[in-house]
Amino acid sequence: MQSKDYTPWYVLPKRKCQLSDFDTEPPSKKLPSNSELDDHLVDMGEKLDKLQSTLHAAKTRGLLVVFQGMDTAGKDGVIRSVFTHVSPSGVRAEAFGVPTELESRHDFLWRIHAKAPARGEMVIFNRSHYEDVLVTRVRGLIDEKTCQKRYDNILHFESLLQDAGISVLKCYLHISKSEQKKRLQARLDDPRKHWKLQPSDFDDRDLWPQFTQAYEEALSATSTPESPWYVVPADSKPYRDSFVAGLIVQTLENMKLKTPKPSFDLSKVKLS
Ligand code: ADP
Numbered sequence: 001m002q003s004k005d006y007t008p009w010y011v012l013p014k015r016k017c018q019l020s021d022f023d024t025e026p027p028s029k030k031l032p033s034n035s036e037l038d039d040h041l042v043d044m045g046e047k048l049d050k051l052q053s054t055l056h057a058a059k060t061r062g063l064l065v066v067f068q069g070m071d072t073a074g075k076d077g078v079i080r081s082v083f084t085h086v087s088p089s090g091v092r093a094e095a096f097g098v099p100t101e102l103e104s105r106h107d108f109l110w111r112i113h114a115k116a117p118a119r120g121e122m123v124i125f126n127r128s129h130y131e132d133v134l135v136t137r138v139r140g141l142i143d144e145k146t147c148q149k150r151y152d153n154i155l156h157f158e159s160l161l162q163d164a165g166i167s168v169l170k171c172y173l174h175i176s177k178s179e180q181k182k183r184l185q186a187r188l189d190d191p192r193k194h195w196k197l198q199p200s201d202f203d204d205r206d207l208w209p210q211f212t213q214a215y216e217e218a219l220s221a222t223s224t225p226e227s228p229w230y231v232v233p234a235d236s237k238p239y240r241d242s243f244v245a246g247l248i249v250q251t252l253e254n255m256k257l258k259t260p261k262p263s264f265d266l267s268k269v270k271l272s
Contacts, residue, residue, distance in 0.1 A: 010230045011223035017216050022231040024176040026239040037238040044245035045085030051252040052090040052122055057259045059120035062166040065248060066125045068134070069173030070211060071201045072183035073234050075126045078173065081241040082248065083124070092117075095126040108132040108150065109157050119165050129154055133218045138210045151221040158227055168227040169251050171244055172219060173234040177208055 011017040032040070055061060067075040083091055094115040103111045109129055117123040133150050136142045142150070158168045175183075184201060187193040204211060223229040230247055234240040 009232075010228040011219045013223050013225050013228065015220065015223075017220045017223070017229075017231075019174065019212055019216055019219075019231070022174055023233050024174050024179065024235045026233050026236050031239075032242075034238050037242045040242045041081065041238070041245055042085070044242070044249050045082070047249045048082070048245065048252070049085050049087065049090075051249065051257065052086050054257040054259055055122060055252065055255070056090055056120050058257050059260075060165060061255045061257060062117035062119045062164075063122045063248075063251065063255075064117050064125065064161065064166055064168045065122070066128045066130070066168065066170045067173060068128060068130050068171070068215075069234065070175060070180060070208070071204055072180050072187075073173035073175045074237060074240055075173060077237060078171075078234075078241055078244050079124055079126060081237075082245045086122075091122045091124065093124040093126060096128060096131060107153075109153060113157070116161060117166055129157070130218055130222075134211065134214050135204075137214045138204075138207055148221075151218070154222055155224065158222075158224070162226055167251055167255065169247060170222075170227060170229045171247065172215065172229055172231050173240065174231050175234045177205075179235040180205065 009022075055063065067078065069075055079093055083093075092115075096111070099108075099111065112125075112129040115123065115125070132142075133147050133154070137147050161168055184197075184205070187197055219229045219231075232240055232243050232247075
């Protein structure tokens with residue numbers, strides 16, 4: 001159990017997490033205004049741009065940012081808002097849907113590993129290898145034993161990436177069921193958003209308790225000191241975006257990246 005005296009932002013390693021311990025709304029006492037959040041986001045975006053350039057130049061480290069969450073939690077939205085200030089050549093976004101016939105004949109990490117960042121790269125996963133212990137579990141596509149085995153596979157995989165200099169930043173976008181209702185209704189009401197709707201959005205909503213339980217187990221099993229799960233309050237979009245931007249900047253700053261020294265003596269250069 002996490003204490004309710006403070007708002008937990010991440011899942012403590014080796015502890016059973018209960019999502020009800022985490023707020024979906026921003027902390028009401030110190031809630032900044034939307035314009036303050038916008039300013040913070042711009043500020044973070046500028047920092048992110050500079051850090052990404054250094055990451056690219058140094059090629060000593062890489063960053064994988066994983067976004068998971070219930071339907072409408074804002075995976076697309078946060079990616080759009082947070083990465084607007086970064087050069088498009090500096091970041092790659094990958095989305096994972098239902099595995100293709102070929103993908104499902106491979107181990108579940110095959111398609112994931114192929115899209116992982118190299119040193120020098122920043123890659124965003126919109127859904128990820130975690131789908132293989134979430135939707136698959138809720139829909140009964142895998143049994144309990146396979147699921148437990150996959151948690152181990154995931155821990156080893158992420159540890160392999162870390163050993164290669166790739167940090168894995170995992171964000172669970174935490175929305176309430178009532179906020180999801182509002183967002184689904186907004187999509188139903190706006191013909192321009194109809195394309196976003198899938199029958200599974202409504203089926204999965206009916207399975208909210210099962211998805212919550214699957215998330216709680218997956219987050220508990222895979223939150224580690226090197227790569228904890230951050231539980232992002234996501235009912236407020238400006239707060240969510242600002243929170244995630246701050247996390248990414250902090251992760252890159254912790255890498256203490258340095259631009260490489262020139263490979264030749266610049267003092268000898270004579271410009272004609
Ligand atoms: P989104 O809902 O993220 O906007 P899509 O409409 O393309 O994107 O939906 C992707 C769907 O693929 C989701 O329903 C998700 O649960 C499903 N999916 C992703 N990975 C897997 C997986 N490994 N096994 C089964 N289903 C998966």
